[in-house]
Amino acid sequence: MDIDDEYPHAKAHEYDIAQICLRAHVTNAEYMDKPKHNQKFCSTCGSPTITTCQSCNAPIRGHSYSRDPIYAPDWKPPLYYHECGSPYPWTDELLRAAQELADEVPNLTDDEKKQMGQDITDIVHNAPRTPAAANRLKRLAIKAGESTKDAIIQLASNIASDALVKLTRGW
Numbered sequence: 663m664d665i666d667d668e669y670p671h672a673k674a675h676e677y678d679i680a681q682i683c684l685r686a687h688v689t690n691a692e693y694m695d696k697p698k699h700n701q702k703f704c705s706t707c708g709s710p711t712i713t714t715c716q717s718c719n720a721p722i723r724g725h726s727y728s729r730d731p732i733y734a735p736d737w738k739p740p741l742y743y744h745e746c747g748s749p750y751p752w753t754d755e756l757l758r759a760a761q762e763l764a765d766e767v768p769n770l771t772d773d774e775k776k777q778m779g780q781d782i783t784d785i786v787h788n789a790p791r792t793p794a795a796a797n798r799l800k801r802l803a804i805k806a807g808e809s810t811k812d813a814i815i816q817l818a819s820n821i822a823s824d825a826l827v828k829l830t831r832g833w
């Protein structure tokens with residue numbers, strides 16, 4: 663089948679619509695064009711799935727036709743809605759995971775743990791203090807050791823943060 667016939671919605675709108683569960687599992691990044699994969703509830707965690715922003719009700723951008731017309735299995739849920747800037751239901755939870763990760767590092771002081779969680783959040787949000795946060799996070803990660811570094815790299819890919827992925831690639 664021709665690729666254009668296979669993705670009529672994504673081709674016409676540039677993006678398909680994504681269906682994502684409330685805990686950030688992507689159930690279908692091609693909601694319109696591959697409806698047979700749609701799920702009312704997440705098969706991973708049982709949470710209800712959504713296809714629209716919970717604040718402004720516009721559709722969640724899914725798979726991009728123009729960027730990559732072939733299904734991308736590593737498609738990650740966004741953190742903030744592109745129309746109104748509202749965080750998705752899972753965003754707080756993902757950022758909380760960053761703090762939990764930091765809290766479990768054995769050889770950091772309490773202040774350093776708090777700092778590490780804040781630094782990861784700043785980097786994900788690309789806050790103005792990001793360069794300082796990046797330097798400090800690297801120093802803390804070296805102090806914390808290999809398993810913490812690996813955990814941060816894993817977290818970076820889970821929360822789909824390009825900034826954090828780019829940073830940890832240099833470690």
Ligand SMILES: [Zn+2]
Pocket residue numbers: 683684685686687704705706707708709
């Ligand atoms: Zn789920």
Ligand SMILES: [Zn+2]
Pocket residue numbers: 715716717718719720743745746747748
């Ligand atoms: Zn919205």
